[in-house]
Amino acid sequence: MHVSPDTVPTMAFDWGSIKWFVTPSAIEGASSTLGEVIINPGQGHARHNHPNAEEIIYVISGEASQMVGDGEPFPIKEGDTVHIPAGAYHSTFNSTWRPLRLIVTYTPGGEEKALEGAPDLHLHEPGRVAEWRQA
Template identity: 30%
Template sequence: MRKGNVIRASEVKTFFFDETYTSKMLIDRTNSETQNVQINMGIMAPGAKHTDHNHPTDYDELYLIMKGEGMVRLDGQEYDLSPGDVVFIPGGSNHAIANKSDTEELVIFTVWPKHPEEGANPVYDLRIREWGKSYVTIHE
């Protein structure tokens, strides 16, 4: 039987992707016994906008909106986002996200049903290149 665990976001090292986006890998195969899910806490800076990009065909993704007000564009259609909203991004879709506030961060949890292979997720790939692994605590 696999063993469960608890990850405290306050003890996870922040990865700085660029001036608009930071993230904390909360659950993946490096810190738990999962092989089936990956959860990341993404923080978008006030006013940040990410451009449209195609999602890898083999990877569905979920956004769980935790804090702030945002907008997501899915295959050309825009939706306003508030805390508690959930966004399903099917593999192969075109999407973008933006923080609608000029003063508050947009905090989202991103959920992938499996661990991304190299090239599927640029933030994950860069984290591996810079840290040598996807999950690092503030104590390391």
């Protein structure tokens, strides 16, 4: 199955946006999740975990501070990959002025559903361009 970014919704948050290209709920037979995450400059997401799925983060572009488990934050940059075991707490913070672009996977898929209840979620229909404004 072919998926184009214009055919999937954009989940926009105060910290950035996500496009899920493959999810078990959207593609029949899919058992994992894959999407692109953009974290805006100076933003990040709160420390959280996925009790039932491992996560892999691949950095397309940009730099960030990554935390996994109880370890110290460490720098990640373009080309780096981070494996987050199921249940491990983690966070990613973009400490630069450039957007951070990531490919993220969950195995098994389905963890993306938790974001649907986020209070700052703005869902943009496929083909619509999300706009960010500085407060």
